[in-house]
Amino acid sequence: MSRSVCASAIRNWHRLVLVWRRGQLYRDLAEELEVHRSLKEREYELAGFPPENIVELAEREMGNITLAKEESRDMWRFLSLERLAQDVRYAVRMFARTPVFTSVAVLSLALGIGGNAAMFSLVNTLLIRPLPYFEPGRLVRIGGVYPRAALLFFQQHARTMDVAAVSPGSEFNLTGQGEAIRVVGSYASANFFSVLSAPVARGRSFEPGDDTPGRDGVVILSDALWKTKFGSDPSIVGRAILLNGVHREVVGIMPPSFSFLSSRVQAWVPMRLDPSNFLEYWASEFVPLVGRLRAGASTGQAQGEVQRLVAQFRGTFPYPMARDWNADAGAIPLQQDLMGDIRGRLIILLSAVCMVLLVACANIASLLLSRATTRRKEIALRAALGAGRARIARQLLTESVLLALVGGGSGILLGMVALSIFKSLLPPSTPGLAHASIDWQVVGAVAGLALLTGLGFGIAPALSASQTSLTEAIKTGSQRSTATIWNRFRTWLIAGEIALTVILVVSAGLLIKSLYSLSTAKTGFNPGRILTIRISPNQSACAQRAACVAVYDRIVERARSLSGVVDAAVINSIPLDGELPMLAVDVEDHPKDAAHPSPMFWFGAISPAYLRVMHIPLLRGRAFSRSDGEKAARVLMISESTGRHFWPGQNPIGKHIKSADERQWRTVVGVVGDVRQYSLSKALPAWVPGAVYMPYAQSARQDGQIPAAMTLLVKTAVDSAHLEKEILKLARDQNPNVPVGPVRQLDQIVSGSISDFRSTIRVFITFAGAALLLAAIGIYGLMSYWVTQRTYEIGVRVAIGASRQRVVSAVLAQGLRVSLWGIAGGVLAALAVTRFLASLLYGIGATDPFTFAVVTAFVLGVAVAATTFPAWRAARIDPAKSLRVD
Amino acid sequence: MGERLKQPEILPGTLDLLILRTLQSAAMHGYGIAQRLKQVSDDVLQVGESSLYPALQRLLLNGWVKAEWGASENNRRARYYTLTTAGRKQLAAEREEFARVIGAIHKVLEMA
Numbered sequence: 001m002s003r004s005v006c007a008s009a010i011r012n013w014h015r016l017v018l019v020w021r022r023g024q025l026y027r028d029l030a031e032e033l034e035v036h037r038s039l040k041e042r043e044y045e046l047a048g049f050p051p052e053n054i055v056e057l058a059e060r061e062m063g064n065i066t067l068a069k070e071e072s073r074d075m076w077r078f079l080s081l082e083r084l085a086q087d088v089r090y091a092v093r094m095f096a097r098t099p100v101f102t103s104v105a106v107l108s109l110a111l112g113i114g115g116n117a118a119m120f121s122l123v124n125t126l127l128i129r130p131l132p133y134f135e136p137g138r139l140v141r142i143g144g145v146y147p148r149a150a151l152l153f154f155q156q157h158a159r160t161m162d163v164a165a166v167s168p169g170s171e172f173n174l175t176g177q178g179e180a181i182r183v184v185g186s187y188a189s190a191n192f193f194s195v196l197s198a199p200v201a202r203g204r205s206f207e208p209g210d211d212t213p214g215r216d217g218v219v220i221l222s223d224a225l226w227k228t229k230f231g232s233d234p235s236i237v238g239r240a241i242l243l244n245g246v247h248r249e250v251v252g253i254m255p256p257s258f259s260f261l262s263s264r265v266q267a268w269v270p271m272r273l274d275p276s277n278f279l280e281y282w283a284s285e286f287v288p289l290v291g292r293l294r295a296g297a298s299t300g301q302a303q304g305e306v307q308r309l310v311a312q313f314r315g316t317f318p319y320p321m322a323r324d325w326n327a328d329a330g331a332i333p334l335q336q337d338l339m340g341d342i343r344g345r346l347i348i349l350l351s352a353v354c355m356v357l358l359v360a361c362a363n364i365a366s367l368l369l370s371r372a373t374t375r376r377k378e379i380a381l382r383a384a385l386g387a388g389r390a391r392i393a394r395q396l397l398t399e400s401v402l403l404a405l406v407g408g409g410s411g412i413l414l415g416m417v418a419l420s421i422f423k424s425l426l427p428p429s430t431p432g433l434a435h436a437s438i439d440w441q442v443v444g445a446v447a448g449l450a451l452l453t454g455l456g457f458g459i460a461p462a463l464s465a466s467q468t469s470l471t472e473a474i475k476t477g478s479q480r481s482t483a484t485i486w487n488r489f490r491t492w493l494i495a496g497e498i499a500l501t502v503i504l505v506v507s508a509g510l511l512i513k514s515l516y517s518l519s520t521a522k523t524g525f526n527p528g529r530i531l532t533i534r535i536s537p538n539q540s541a542c543a544q545r546a547a548c549v550a551v552y553d554r555i556v557e558r559a560r561s562l563s564g565v566v567d568a569a570v571i572n573s574i575p576l577d578g579e580l581p582m583l584a585v586d587v588e589d590h591p592k593d594a595a596h597p598s599p600m601f602w603f604g605a606i607s608p609a610y611l612r613v614m615h616i617p618l619l620r621g622r623a624f625s626r627s628d629g630e631k632a633a634r635v636l637m638i639s640e641s642t643g644r645h646f647w648p649g650q651n652p653i654g655k656h657i658k659s660a661d662e663r664q665w666r667t668v669v670g671v672v673g674d675v676r677q678y679s680l681s682k683a684l685p686a687w688v689p690g691a692v693y694m695p696y697a698q699s700a701r702q703d704g705q706i707p708a709a710m711t712l713l714v715k716t717a718v719d720s721a722h723l724e725k726e727i728l729k730l731a732r733d734q735n736p737n738v739p740v741g742p743v744r745q746l747d748q749i750v751s752g753s754i755s756d757f758r759s760t761i762r763v764f765i766t767f768a769g770a771a772l773l774l775a776a777i778g779i780y781g782l783m784s785y786w787v788t789q790r791t792y793e794i795g796v797r798v799a800i801g802a803s804r805q806r807v808v809s810a811v812l813a814q815g816l817r818v819s820l821w822g823i824a825g826g827v828l829a830a831l832a833v834t835r836f837l838a839s840l841l842y843g844i845g846a847t848d849p850f851t852f853a854v855v856t857a858f859v860l861g862v863a864v865a866a867t868t869f870p871a872w873r874a875a876r877i878d879p880a881k882s883l884r885v886d
Numbered sequence: 887m888g889e890r891l892k893q894p895e896i897l898p899g900t901l902d903l904l905i906l907r908t909l910q911s912a913a914m915h916g917y918g919i920a921q922r923l924k925q926v927s928d929d930v931l932q933v934g935e936s937s938l939y940p941a942l943q944r945l946l947l948n949g950w951v952k953a954e955w956g957a958s959e960n961n962r963r964a965r966y967y968t969l970t971t972a973g974r975k976q977l978a979a980e981r982e983e984f985a986r987v988i989g990a991i992h993k994v995l996e997m998a
Contacts, residue, residue, distance in 0.1 A: 010948060014947050015947070028953075028955075028965065031963070031965075035916075035958070035963065035965070036915075036916055036917045038962070040917065069939075
C-alpha cells in the first residue's frame with residue numbers, strides 16, 4: 001500500500017518536473033518512433049522484401065501509431081486534473097448558453113438553501129442549543145406564579161429539586177450617578193445564582209442570609225450596566241448605589257455572557273423573605289419559580305411533586321384562594337418555558353421555509369429533468385463517438401456540482417442576510433439571540449439535499465439515454481424523443497410544487513387579513529397627535545399623597561400652557577405599552593368565597609382630562625372632575641364590558657367596587673368605552689374580567705399608596721417636533737433626580753405593539769412569494785418543454801387544419817390540468833394545516849372561505865399566466881418549418 | 887485491421903518485467919528491445935509498438951529507466967534506455983513475484 005502511494009508520488013513528481021518540458025518529450029517520442037520505423041524498413045529490406053511494399057508493410061506492422069503516441073503522451077499528464085478543467089470549461093459554456101435555465105436554477109438553490117440555513121440556524125440557537133448554564137437539561141420552570149411565601153414552602157418540602165425564585169424584572173430608579181435613569185431589576189432568591197450554577201465575574205454572589213430583612217441591602221449588577229453606567233470601574237464592588245431611594249451595596253458583577261430571564265434585566269436584588277410584611281410576603285408580586293433537579297430525579301417525578309406541593313400550599317394562604325389556583329402547574333424544561341412565545345412563531349416560519357425548500361428542490365429537479373431529457377440526443381451522440389458512460393456521467397456530475405456550488409454559495413450569502421433580518425424581527429431581549437449565527441452543519445445538510453436533488457434528477461435521465469438504443473435516440477432527435485416516465489414524474493413534481501405553494505399562499509392570505517383586521521381594530525381611543533412621556537419618581541416621594549397630586553397637577557397645567565398643546569392629562573399606565581397595572585377588587589353583588597376569590601381588575605389612575613385627550617367615549621353617567629379630590633366622596637368609572645360582565649341588564653351607575661384591601665366602597669359614577677389595554681387583539685387578558693378608572697387624587701394601588709410613576713399625555717394641535725423638546729424639558733424641570741423616559745408618540749406605541757406580528761407576517765409573505773415565483777417558473781418550464789417536445793406534432797395538426805385557437809387552448813388545457821390537480825391538492829392540505837396558524841390569526845377563521853377562494857383564483861391566475869407564453873409560442877409554430885426539422 | 891496476423895498475447899502485466907529484464911544487461915533502444923524479445927523467445931513474444939512505447943513511457947515516469955539519445959548501429963540518432971537503481975530493485979521484486987505466481991500455477995496444473 002505504502003509502496004504504491006510512494007510510486008504514485010514519484011510519478012506525479014516527475015510529471016510536475018516535466019510540465020514545461022512536455023514539448024521536448026513529445027518531440028523525442030515522435031523522433032523515436034520515426035527511428036523505429038526506419039529500422040523496421042531496413043529489416044524488411046534485408047529480409048529481401050520488394051522495396052515497393054516495404055513502407056506499407058512497416059506501416060502496417062507499426063499498428064496504430066497515433067494511439068501509441070496518445071497513450072504515451074497521456075502518461076505525462078495530470079490527466080484527471082486536466083480533464084476536470086476541461087469538464088468545467090464545458091459546463092460553464094453550457095450554462096452560459098442557457099442563461100434562463102442557469103439563473104432560475106441558481107435562484108431556486110439560493111432561495112432554498114439561504115432561507116433554510118438562516119431559519120434553521122436561528123431555531124437551533126434559540127430552541128435546541130442548550131442554555132448557557134451548568135447542566136441546563138436539569139433546570140425546570142415550575143408552572144404558574146407564586147407569592148414569596150411559596151418559595152420557602154417549596155424549598156422546605158421539595159425532594160426532587162432545589163427551588164429558587166426570580167422576578168421577571170421591574171423598573172428601579174438609579175439615582176446619584178449622574179442623570180437619574182430607570183434600570184430593570186429582578187428580585188432573586190438568595191440561592192438563585194447557585195441553583196443556576198452561574199458564577200459572578202467580580203465580587204461575590206448572593207449568600208444565604210442576604211434575603212433576611214435588614215441584611216438585604218445588596219445588589220449584583222449586570223456586565224452591561226456596569227460598563228455603561230459605572231465605566232467598568234472595578235472599585236464599584238463594595239460601594240453603595242441608590243436604587244429607588246434605598247442604599248444597596250454592590251457585591252458582585254455578572255459576566256457579560258449571563259442573562260436571565262432576558263437581557264433586559266440589568267441588576268438583581270435579593271428577594272427579601274419577611275413573613276411579617278404581609279403584603280410583600282403574600283400578595284404584592286407573584287413570581288415565577290425555577291428549580292434544578294437533584295441527582296436521580298426526573299422531570300416526571302418533579303411534575304408529580306409540584307402538583308402535590310401546589311395543592312398543599314394552596315391551603316396555607318391567609319386569604320381565600322381559588323380552588324383551582326395553579327391546579328395545572330407542572331414542571332417543564334426551562335428552555336421550553338423561556339422560548340414560550342417565540343417558539344410557536346419560529347416553528348411556523350420554519351415549516352414555511354421548509355416548504356419553500358421543497359418547492360425549490362422540485363423546481364431544480366424538474367428543470368434538470370427537462371434539460372437532461374432534451375440533452376438525450378447530445379448524450380447519445382457522445383456515446384456513439386466513443387465516450388464511455390463513466391466519462392459522460394463525470395461531465396454531468398461536473399455540471400451539477402458546479403451548479404450546486406454557485407447556487408449554494410449565493411444561498412449562504414443570502415442566508416447571512418436573511419439571518420440578520422430574522423434576528424431584527426425578534427424581540428432583542430430574547431436570550432441567546434445575539435449568539436445566533438449561520439450554522440455550517442445546517443448549511444451542509446440543506447446544500448446536500450439540494451445537491452442530491454440536482455444529481456438525482458440531472459443525471460439519471462441523461463444516463464438512461466446512453467443506455468437505450470443509441471441509434472434510436474439520435475435518429476428521432478430531441479424534438480420527439482418522449483421519455484414518458486420522466487415526463488409523468490415531472491408533471492407530478494410541478495403539481496406538488498403548486499400544492500405546496502397554495503398552502504403557503506393561503507396561509508399568507510389568512511395572516512395578511514389578520515394583520516389588516518388588527519391594524520384597523522378599534523382600539524377604543526384615538527392615538528393621533530398624542531405625545532407621551534413617563535415620569536417616575538421614587539415611591540417614597542408620594543408618602544404625602546397631596547404632594548404628588550400637586551406635582552402632577554402642576555405638570556399638567558404647565559403642559560397645557562405650552563403653545564400648540566390642545567390638552568394634557570396623566571395616567572399611571574398607557575394602553576399597549578406592555579404594562580398592566582392590576583388590582584384585586586371586591587365587587588358589589590359578587591361576594592367572594594374560595595371558589596370565587598377577588599377578581600383582578602385593570603386599574604387606571606387618571607387626571608380628569610384623560611378621557612378627553614384620548615377620545616374615550618363616556619357612555620353613561622359622568623366623567624371625573626377636579627372636585628373628585630382626595631377628600632371628596634370616592635368614585636370610579638368602569639369600562640362598558642365590566643358593567644355587562646358583573647351587572648348584566650342592569651345600570652351599573654351607583655353600584656360599588658373597592659380594592660380587596662380597602663374597607664370603604666367606591667361608587668361607580670360613569671361607564672366608558674372599552675379600550676385595548678393589553679394588545680390590539682385583546683382588550684384585557686382572559687383572567688382580567690374588568691377595568692376600573694379612579695381619579696388620581698383618590699387612587700390607591702393594592703398597598704393603598706397613590707401611584708408615583710405616571711405618564712403625561714399631551715394632545716397637540718399639529719405634528720410639531722419642537723414640542724417634544726419642550727415636554728422633555730418640562731418633565732425634567734420638576735426634579736433632576738426623577739428619571740424621565742423619552743417622548744414617544746402614542747400612535748407609534750400602538751403600531752409598535754404589533755411590530756413583532758407584522759414582521760413575522762412579512763417574513764411569511766416573503767416565503768410565500770418565493771414559493772409562488774418558483775411555482776410559476778416551474779409551470780412555465782413544464783409547458784415550454786411540453787410545447788418544444790410537440791413542435792412536430794403541433795406542426796402536423798396545423799398543417800391538416802387545426803386553428804391557432806385550438807392549439808392555444810390545447811396547451812392551456814394541458815397547463816390547467818396540472819395546475820388544477822396541484823391547487824386541489826393544495827386546498828385540501830391547507831384545510832388540514834392552517835389551524836396550526838390559529839395562534840397568529842385575528843378576526844378570521846383558519847379555513848376562511850373567502851381567503852381560500854381568493855387565493856385559489858390568484859394561484860390559478862398565476863399558473864395560467866405562466867402557461868400563456870408557451871401557448872403563444874405553440875400558436876406561432878410554422879408547420880412548414882417544424883415538419884422539416886428532422 | 888482485420889488483416890493483421892494475430893500475435894500471441896503477452897501475459898498481462900508482464901511486459902514491464904520483460905522490458906526491465908531485457909535492459910538489465912545493456913542499454914537498448916525501443917526497436918532493439920522488441921527485436922531482442924522476439925529473438926530470445928523464438929518469435930513467440932512479439933511486442934507491438936503500440937504497447938511498447940506506452941510501456942517505456944510508464945517506466946520512465948516511474949523512474950525505473952532513463953533515456954538518452956545516442957548513435958545507433960547504423961549511425962542514426964536513437965534513444966537508448968538504461969536501467970536505474972530503482973529499476974533494478976523493481977526488476978528483482980517483480981521477478982520474485984512472477985516466479986511465485988508461475989510456481990503456484992504450475993503446481994495447480996500438475997496436481998494429481
